[in-house]
Amino acid sequence: xxxTSYAQLRYAADTLRDLLxxxxxxxxxxxEAPRLQLxxxxxxxxxxxxxxxxSFWEGVDVQGEALSLVVIAKLPFEVxxxxxxxxxxxxxxxxxLNPFENYSVPRAALRLKQGFGRLIRSASDRGAVVIYDRRxxxxxxxxxxxxxxxxxxxxxxxxxxxxxxxRSIVRPAD
Numbered sequence: 001x002x003x004t005s006y007a008q009l010r011y012a013a014d015t016l017r018d019l020l021x022x023x024x025x026x027x028x029x030x031x032e033a034p035r036l037q038l039x040x041x042x043x044x045x046x047x048x049x050x051x052x053x054x055s056f057w058e059g060v061d062v063q064g065e066a067l068s069l070v071v072i073a074k075l076p077f078e079v080x081x082x083x084x085x086x087x088x089x090x091x092x093x094x095x096x097l098n099p100f101e102n103y104s105v106p107r108a109a110l111r112l113k114q115g116f117g118r119l120i121r122s123a124s125d126r127g128a129v130v131i132y133d134r135r136x137x138x139x140x141x142x143x144x145x146x147x148x149x150x151x152x153x154x155x156x157x158x159x160x161x162x163x164x165x166x167r168s169i170v171r172p173a174d
Contacts, residue, residue, distance in 0.1 A: 001071040002115045003053040006031065008073060013051050025049050030056060042066065058114040061121050068127035068170040070119045075133045075145065076111035077104055105141045109148035116149050128169040130162065 003009040013029045020027050026045045028038045030052040042050040043066045050056070057076065078085045089099035112131075119127050129152075136142040137156065146154065157165045 001049065001051050001073060002057055002076075002118070003051065004074045004076050006053055009051050009053050012073070020049055027051065030054070057111055057118075060118050062118070063121045063125060067119060067121075067125075069166060070115065070127070070129045072112070072115050072129065072131045072133070075108055075131070075135055076115065077108045080104070101141075105144055108141075109145050112145055113148050113150075120150075126169075128166050130166065 001012070003012065009030060013027065017027055024047055026041070026048045028042045028045075028048060028050045030038065030050075032038075033041075035055065038050060038052075039060065039062070042048045043062055046066075048066070052060075080086070080089070085103075088103055092099040092102050116129050119125065119129055136145060155165060
């Protein structure tokens with residue numbers, strides 16, 4: 001599961017840890033151990049869930065059954081108050097360009113594509129990506145973000161129907 005902030009990640013880990021463990025799932029949480037230890041544990045422990053932020057959106061190569069579901073908790077827009085983002089948006093404004101359309105959306109599209117790319121690492125990999133952010137469907141920029149992703153079937157599910165839908169993709173009937 002990929003998060004855009006540590007606060008969001010901590011809240012989810014604190015809220016879901018007991019539930020996941022009751023269902024026999026091991027939880028690996030960014031910040032609770034070194035990155036390499038988390039990735040190794042996740043790959044080597046069947047029934048694992050990895051919560052990550054920042055560096056886990058890219059550079060993670062987990063092939064095969066160890067990774068069959070990627071959940072993106074929120075669209076990965078940069079924090080607009082970050083000094084680098086502020087400088088870049090100011091420069092775009094000075095040039096008469098819309099910083100959101102010309103900087104924020106393209107950067108989010110790239111990051112989303114990187115997160116999406118964690119799932120399929122080889123020709124035999126299969127699984128589902130769940131993007132849990134309704135802005136993908138309700139905002140004008142949602143279509144831009146969707147079109148930045150590799151070709152894949154898109155399903156819109158209710159929260160109630162989501163588990164069965166994901167199960168049908170991750171563990172199809174033989």
